[in-house]
Amino acid sequence: MGFLFQNYMYDKPDQSVLVKFRMGITNTYNSFYREILDERELLEASHSRDLAFFIAKNFALDTKFVINLFNEIGYSTDEIELKKEYVEELEMYFYHYLVEDLWNFIQGLDDEYFYGVMVYLSQTSTTNNILLKLQQAIKDELLRNRISIRELRKTVFIAMSFASEMDKAREAIMRAIEDKGYKAIVIDEKEHNEQIVPQIFEEINRAEFVIADLTGHRNGVYYEAGFAKGLNKQVIFTCRADDFGNSHFDVKQINTIMWENEWTLEERLRKRIEAMMTNELEEQHVPF
Incomplete structure (x- = not known):
């Protein structure tokens, strides 16, 4: 159990x-x-x-x-x-x-x-x-029934295009996050009655780190990644390989996971998260 x-x-x-x-x-x-x-x-x-x-x-x-x-x-x-x-x-x-x-x-x-x-x-x-x-x-x-439960897992915020052709990629990103023990947060799946922008700020602020997939180059994705960077959050950038050439100049020099299909996206992202977790443990001098 x-x-x-x-x-x-x-x-x-x-x-x-x-x-x-x-x-x-x-x-x-x-x-x-x-x-x-x-x-x-x-x-x-x-x-x-x-x-x-x-x-x-x-x-x-x-x-x-x-x-x-x-x-x-x-x-x-x-x-x-x-x-x-x-x-x-x-x-x-x-x-x-x-x-x-x-x-x-x-x-x-x-x-x-x-x-x-x-x-x-x-x-x-x-x-x-x-x-x-x-x-x-x-x-x-x-x-x-007035049952309160505690949130026991750290969250990871996903910033990406919500276009239907990105559904498989979103599933791959979520699987990689869940596999490493985090809870994936996608703002269009979060139930709320408030304006969406404050909810985005709240979730990014709570998140352990952020994953920003640049495919489609939506302004909102760049905005959310920049907001996370302003909070000194770690941001993992990903982008479909055939679309990376359209990236904004400011992010082209950033180490980005370029993927050809959803399988490579999931595997490379899982390894990147694992490496990031290991580095954090080493910095804290925690045995593992």
């Missing part, structure tokens, strides 16, 4: 609250899941080209996300089936888990474990639409 899960289980509320918490989340999940199934049926009936993208964004779960979850809660991924799908466009097999299978597994847990898994999921980073809706349901039920 992982450190985060142990802490959430240690602070769990009493049984009557756990039952109400579970019921509220389950009812909300069943409601929005039916809506998503209805939307999928409409796309299937119309033979929409968006169907494959819709299924990938809503029903498929990244293998590393599921493995990390099961390791944290002390279970084996043998509990759910790994799907194998051949993608003709890429001429390769794609492995993933299904949200439905994960939810069925979670529903089979007792109330205490259900609570621990829900709180852990609320603190993880994901781009899956169903899990994003589930995270909001968890937060609503925590508030409704």
Whole structure:
């Protein structure tokens, strides 16, 4: 059982609250899941080209996300089936888990474990639409039942283009961050009722460091990276290799991770974060 899960289980509320918490989340999940199934049926009936993208964004779960979850809660991924799908466009097999299978597994847990898994999921980073809706349901039920939880992980702020063609890159960056024990923060996924700029400032100020992907060269990305630099935050710059030539002059001399595909982006970013963490430990003279 992982450190985060142990802490959430240690602070769990009493049984009557756990039952109400579970019921509220389950009812909300069943409601929005039916809506998503209805939307999928409409796309299937119309033979929409968006169907494959819709299924990938809503029903498929990244293998590393599921493995990390099961390791944290002390279970084996043998509990759910790994799907194998051949993608003709890429001429390769794609492995993933299904949200439905994960939810069925979670529903089979007792109330205490259900609570621990829900709180852990609320603190993880994901781009899956169903899990994003589930995270909001968890937060609503925590508030409704007056359950307070502590944020136990340091955060990393991601500044990048939100264009749809960057979705895979965003997932790769988030995986690299999560793999090193941090929580990824992407401002368009953060729920808030305030103006977005103060929220950006708040998250950058809280972040351990910032990752700025320059691909697309959005003004907001440069602005957020500059703000982080002004706070003496470490900023890791990345950019798709074929777009780096369009970078602003001021950043061209900065050591930037240039990537050709999402796999190289994730691997190189993971190594850069690991090297940065090691350097910080050496500076603090902490044994590791």
